Amino acid sequence: MDTIALYLLAVAGLAASALKDRKKTGMALKKAFKAFEGILPQFLVVLVLVSISLAVADQASISKVLGEGSGFIGILGASLIGAVTLIPGFVAFPAAAALLRGGAGVTQVAAFVSSLMMVGVVTLPMEMRYFGRRAALMRNALAWLFSLAAAFFVGWAVSL
Amino acid sequence: MKAFVKRYLAALVSLVAFGVFIASFARWREAAVANLWFQARTMLLVVPPIFILLGLIDVWVPRERMIKLMGSGSGARGAALAFGLGSFAAGPLYGAFPFAAVLMKKGASFNNILIFIGAWSTTKLPMLLFEASALGARFALSRLAIDIVGIALIAWAMNLALPAAEREKIYANAAAMD
DSSP, X not given: OHHHHHHHHHHHHHHHXXXXXXXXXXXXXXXXXXXXXXXXXXXXXXXXXXXXXXXXXXXXXXXXXXXXXXXXXXXXXXXXXXXXXXXXXXXXXXXXXXXXXXXXXXXXXXXXXXXXXXOOSTTHHHHHHHHHHHHHHHHHHHHHHHXXXXXXXXXXXXXX | OHHHHHHHHHHHHHHHHHHHHHHHOHHHHHHHXXXXXHHHHHHHXXXXXXXXXXXXXXXXXXXXXXXXXXXXXXXXXXXXXXXXHHHHOOSOGGGHHHHHHHHHHTTOOHHHHHHHHHHHHXXXXXXXXXXXXXXXXXXXXXXXXXXHHHHXXXXXXXXXXXXXXXXXXXXXXXXXXX
């Protein structure tokens, strides 16, 4: 759905740009392609990492960690699974809701959702390409720690 | 040719590793192949408009303008703009990185870049409605609230912990990506 909005925006931008200046529009497209080709190698690596990690950490094994292992181990496991997986929100939220209905704790589910969004272990090759090893690792480590704190907060807020 | 091979070496190794993986683990074969197909389709679908938009920004937005809007002197308004840009953006987090590079190239401050990345990752407004309907409004809203705090905290901590030389390196790297 938001992909359509993205396309509309890109097409509108291109049209406006072409009306104003053909040559500059061509330059923009050239730059767009060059930027894309620049990240393509890392893209391919990420593609493979994501596909394998998601195959191994499927919903059944995720719910096993979140369901039985309540308590801190469950929270830790949930945030680690969230960190190494890359699932779009429209898939993750219904899955998380199913986990909740299946008896998983709110804090565990919140840890999973938070680290899923903020931490990207499998996309690290791309992040490092733009931000360098140090900043990329630092951001992910901080985001992972924070996702634990966020999980406790959400667990507490929902229990009120 | 040699440069090409060098650049794509890691990608080639991963693809071979993928082949070895699906050949040796029958129980994960089907899911892994389905995932590869799904993720590749998502990337190919989401990525073109993102790169077209950042190409347009690169060509049309003057550096002085970006510095004024999101540079180091832009204050709370710059931060709010970075937050808004990230929140309304669509697509997975990896779409944010090339975008951030163009913003850096144009002179946005590192703090605002970090806010932009943080917002892109967690405060998607269209997704929030979806999250609320799946997990409850209380869950979604409290996560949103705490994540806004987290975005600011992480930006602050990274600004503090990252040496100026490293930051300059990141900006030089972004400027070289043409």
